[in-house]
Amino acid sequence: MSTTEKMGFQTEVSQLLHLVTHSLYSNKEIFLRELISNASDAIDKLKFVALSDNNLYENDSDLKIQIRFDETANTLTISDNGIGMNRQELIDNLGTIAKSGTKAFFEQLSGDAGKDSELIGQFGVGFYSAFIVADKVTVNTRKAGESEAHQWVSDGHSDFEISTSDKASRGTDIVLHLKSSETQFTNRWQLQQIITKYSDHISVPVELWQDAIAEEKDEDGNITVAAQAGKFEQINRAKALWLRNKSDISDEEYQTFYKHISHDFQDAATWTHNKVEGKLEYTSLLFVPQKAPFDLFQRDSKRGLKLFVQRVFIMDDAEQFLPHYLRFIKGVIDSNDLPLNVSREILQDGAVTQSLRKACTKRALDMMGRLAEDNEKYANFWQEFGNTLKEGIGEDFANRENLFKLLRFASTQDETGNPTTALADYVARMPEKQEKIYYLIADSQTAAKHSPHLEIFAKNGIEVLLMWEPIDEWMMGQLHEFEGKPFEAINQTDISGELFQTESDETDDSDSDxxxxxxxxxxxxxxxxxxxxxxxxxxxxxxxxxxxxxxxxxxxxxxxxxxxxxxxxxxxxxxxxxxxxxxxxxxxxxxxxxxxxxxxxxxxxxxxxxxxxxxxxxxxxxxxxxxxxxxxxx
Structure with missing residues (x-):
C-alpha cells in the first residue's frame, strides 16, 4: 500500500518558485530546453555508472528521450530512461538547493526579470522552470538497479508530496499539468520547432509522439476510421555537436549548444573548436561567456569542462584541463587517450591530463587573443573577467608572455578612465629617454585619477598606468618587466633623473634650496x-x-x-x-x-x-x- 508523505520546500526553493511562477523567464519555451537537458544529463550519468556495472542497460541504442502530449488532458510528458532517482535523491534534488553559494545567489537577485533569469540559468536549477507553464508537476522515477519507484508531486507553492509508484522501468517521467493559458505546448508543430531550435545537438534521440490514424473504406467507398495508432518520431540529429565537422555547424548551433552546457541565457562571447589527431587525439570545444557568473570568486564553486572519453560522458566539472584563472571557460573535451574508468585522482597527475591541460590552456588564450582584436568586445570581456586573468600572472609562468598581451590598464593617456591600454601600447608611446613603465595603485579609480603623485608626470607628459582593484597589488608584485622595461610604482620611488628635468631645474641651486x-x-x-x-x-x-x-x-x-x-x-x-x-x-x-x-x-x-x-x-x-x-x- 502506497503511503504519501507531505514535505515542505527549502526556504530558498520557495523563493525561487515564487520568482518562476511570476513569469521570471522572458521566454516561456525555455522550460522544454531545460527539461530535455536534464534528461540528457540523466542518460549521461547512467552511461558513466554502467562503466562499473554493465547490467544497468544493454546498449546505447536503447537510450532515448521521449515527449508525449495530450490535448484533452492538457498535459506534456518528458521521459528518459537514464539513471533515475531514489526517494532521498528526489527530496535532495527537487526539494532543496544543495549547490554551494545559495545565499550569495539570492543576494544577487535584483527584481529585474531579465537579469534574474540569467542568474537562475547559471545556477543550474532549470527543473523549476516547469512551473512557468504548469500549475502542477508530477515526477515518476525509478533509479537504475533498484526495484522501488517513487512519485513526486507539487503545485509549486510551499510543499510537495512523495509516495511510492508503480513505474516498471528505470528513468524519469515528468508530467506537466499545463496551465489553461499554455495549451500551445500540446501542439505538435510547436513542440517540434522548440526541440529543433534548442535540442538538436543532444547526443541521444529526442523523440516526439506522432498520432497516426488508420483508415479503411466501406462497401460504398466511404472512408472510415478503423483504428487510431501512433508512434514516436526522432526530431533531433542525435550526434554530439563537437564531433561534427566545423564547416557544417552554424553559429546559431554553437550558441544553442553553449547555452545547453552552461545554463546561460545569453550568447557566448566567442568560442574555439579543435580536433587534434596524432600522438594525442582529442576534440575540444571551449566558450567564453559574455557575463561572469555570480559565484566566480567563491572558493567552493564547481568549475571545469565536461569530460567525455571515447564519446562516453565521464564527469561534469573536470577542472584538471584548465588552470584556475580560466575557470570561467565553458566547454567539453573528448579524449581518445584516457581510460574509460578514469577518476579525478588519476586525472590529477596523469601525463595525458597534463598534455591536454597545456593544449587547452593555449587554445583558450589564443581564443582570447583573437577576441582582443575587437576593442569593443574585448573591453566588455575585460570588465567581466579581467581580474580573473590577472590571477594567471602568478599562477601560470609558462604562459606569461601570452597573458601579458591580454592585460589591460587604465592610463593617464586615456581620459575615459577605462582599462583599455595594453602594455605594448604603453611601451610604443614611451619617449626615447624613458626607461621604466610607471604605474600607480590606489584605493579607487577616483583616488588614482587625482593622486598628487601624478603631477610631475603630467607636467612632463609621461604616461602612468592606473590601478585600483585589490588584486592589482599582488599582480604587480609578480610583474618585474615587459619587453626589457622594468615596472616602477610612482608612490614608492624617488623621482629624479633627466626624464623629469626642465630648464628651470637645471638652473636651480638645489643645495641652496x-x-x-x-x-x-x-x-x-x-x-x-x-x-x-x-x-x-x-x-x-x-x-x-x-x-x-x-x-x-x-x-x-x-x-x-x-x-x-x-x-x-x-x-x-x-x-x-x-x-x-x-x-x-x-x-x-x-x-x-x-x-x-x-x-x-x-x-x-x-x-x-x-x-x-x-x-x-x-x-x-x-x-x-x-x-x-x-x-x-x-
Missing part, C-alpha cells in the same frame, strides 16, 4: 616624530603642498589591508613626507606661530594621508585641528 628650508624640515621631523621615516623637498609635486611616499620595498596600503583582513599582524606604516616648497602653504609654515606650527604640520600630514589612503585612523582629531586653524584665521 635645501639649506633654505633645512630648519623647517627639521622642525617638521620633530613634530611628526616616529610617524615619518624622513621629510624631504618633493620633486614630484607641482600643485599640491604635500604627499606621503612609501620607502622602496615597503608594504603598500592595499597590501596591508589585505593582510589585516586575513588576520595577519601588520607593522605600523611609516612614510616619507614630501613638501612642495613652491606652494604658498609650505612657504607660510615658516611664518606661523610656535603654538600653531604643530597643528599646521599635523593637518598637512593628515591631508597627505587622506589623499593616499582615502581614510584616517583619527578623523575626529584632524577635523578638530582643521577647525581650530580656520577659526584662528590663519
Amino acid at each position: 635645501k639649506d633654505q628650508y633645512q630648519t623647517l624640515i627639521e622642525n617638521i621631523k620633530t613634530t611628526l616624530g616616529d610617524h615619518v621615516v624622513d621629510v624631504r623637498i618633493s620633486k614630484r609635486l607641482t600643485k599640491t603642498p604635500t604627499c606621503v611616499v612609501l620607502e622602496s620595498g615597503a608594504l603598500s596600503n592595499q597590501m596591508q589591508r589585505i593582510m589585516k583582513a586575513a588576520g595577519q599582524a601588520v607593522p605600523k606604516q611609516r612614510y616619507i613626507f614630501e613638501i612642495n616648497t613652491d606652494h604658498p602653504l609650505i612657504q607660510q609654515l615658516s611664518t606661523v606661530s610656535e603654538s600653531q606650527f604643530a597643528d599646521w604640520v599635523t593637518v598637512l600630514f593628515d591631508q597627505a594621508l587622506l589623499a593616499e589612503n582615502g581614510n584616517l585612523d583619527d578623523a575626529a582629531t584632524f577635523i578638530s585641528k582643521m577647525n581650530g586653524l580656520l577659526l584662528a584665521g590663519e
Whole structure:
C-alpha cells in the first residue's frame, strides 16, 4: 500500500518558485530546453555508472528521450530512461538547493526579470522552470538497479508530496499539468520547432509522439476510421555537436549548444573548436561567456569542462584541463587517450591530463587573443573577467608572455578612465629617454585619477598606468618587466633623473634650496616624530603642498589591508613626507606661530594621508585641528 508523505520546500526553493511562477523567464519555451537537458544529463550519468556495472542497460541504442502530449488532458510528458532517482535523491534534488553559494545567489537577485533569469540559468536549477507553464508537476522515477519507484508531486507553492509508484522501468517521467493559458505546448508543430531550435545537438534521440490514424473504406467507398495508432518520431540529429565537422555547424548551433552546457541565457562571447589527431587525439570545444557568473570568486564553486572519453560522458566539472584563472571557460573535451574508468585522482597527475591541460590552456588564450582584436568586445570581456586573468600572472609562468598581451590598464593617456591600454601600447608611446613603465595603485579609480603623485608626470607628459582593484597589488608584485622595461610604482620611488628635468631645474641651486628650508624640515621631523621615516623637498609635486611616499620595498596600503583582513599582524606604516616648497602653504609654515606650527604640520600630514589612503585612523582629531586653524584665521 502506497503511503504519501507531505514535505515542505527549502526556504530558498520557495523563493525561487515564487520568482518562476511570476513569469521570471522572458521566454516561456525555455522550460522544454531545460527539461530535455536534464534528461540528457540523466542518460549521461547512467552511461558513466554502467562503466562499473554493465547490467544497468544493454546498449546505447536503447537510450532515448521521449515527449508525449495530450490535448484533452492538457498535459506534456518528458521521459528518459537514464539513471533515475531514489526517494532521498528526489527530496535532495527537487526539494532543496544543495549547490554551494545559495545565499550569495539570492543576494544577487535584483527584481529585474531579465537579469534574474540569467542568474537562475547559471545556477543550474532549470527543473523549476516547469512551473512557468504548469500549475502542477508530477515526477515518476525509478533509479537504475533498484526495484522501488517513487512519485513526486507539487503545485509549486510551499510543499510537495512523495509516495511510492508503480513505474516498471528505470528513468524519469515528468508530467506537466499545463496551465489553461499554455495549451500551445500540446501542439505538435510547436513542440517540434522548440526541440529543433534548442535540442538538436543532444547526443541521444529526442523523440516526439506522432498520432497516426488508420483508415479503411466501406462497401460504398466511404472512408472510415478503423483504428487510431501512433508512434514516436526522432526530431533531433542525435550526434554530439563537437564531433561534427566545423564547416557544417552554424553559429546559431554553437550558441544553442553553449547555452545547453552552461545554463546561460545569453550568447557566448566567442568560442574555439579543435580536433587534434596524432600522438594525442582529442576534440575540444571551449566558450567564453559574455557575463561572469555570480559565484566566480567563491572558493567552493564547481568549475571545469565536461569530460567525455571515447564519446562516453565521464564527469561534469573536470577542472584538471584548465588552470584556475580560466575557470570561467565553458566547454567539453573528448579524449581518445584516457581510460574509460578514469577518476579525478588519476586525472590529477596523469601525463595525458597534463598534455591536454597545456593544449587547452593555449587554445583558450589564443581564443582570447583573437577576441582582443575587437576593442569593443574585448573591453566588455575585460570588465567581466579581467581580474580573473590577472590571477594567471602568478599562477601560470609558462604562459606569461601570452597573458601579458591580454592585460589591460587604465592610463593617464586615456581620459575615459577605462582599462583599455595594453602594455605594448604603453611601451610604443614611451619617449626615447624613458626607461621604466610607471604605474600607480590606489584605493579607487577616483583616488588614482587625482593622486598628487601624478603631477610631475603630467607636467612632463609621461604616461602612468592606473590601478585600483585589490588584486592589482599582488599582480604587480609578480610583474618585474615587459619587453626589457622594468615596472616602477610612482608612490614608492624617488623621482629624479633627466626624464623629469626642465630648464628651470637645471638652473636651480638645489643645495641652496635645501639649506633654505633645512630648519623647517627639521622642525617638521620633530613634530611628526616616529610617524615619518624622513621629510624631504618633493620633486614630484607641482600643485599640491604635500604627499606621503612609501620607502622602496615597503608594504603598500592595499597590501596591508589585505593582510589585516586575513588576520595577519601588520607593522605600523611609516612614510616619507614630501613638501612642495613652491606652494604658498609650505612657504607660510615658516611664518606661523610656535603654538600653531604643530597643528599646521599635523593637518598637512593628515591631508597627505587622506589623499593616499582615502581614510584616517583619527578623523575626529584632524577635523578638530582643521577647525581650530580656520577659526584662528590663519
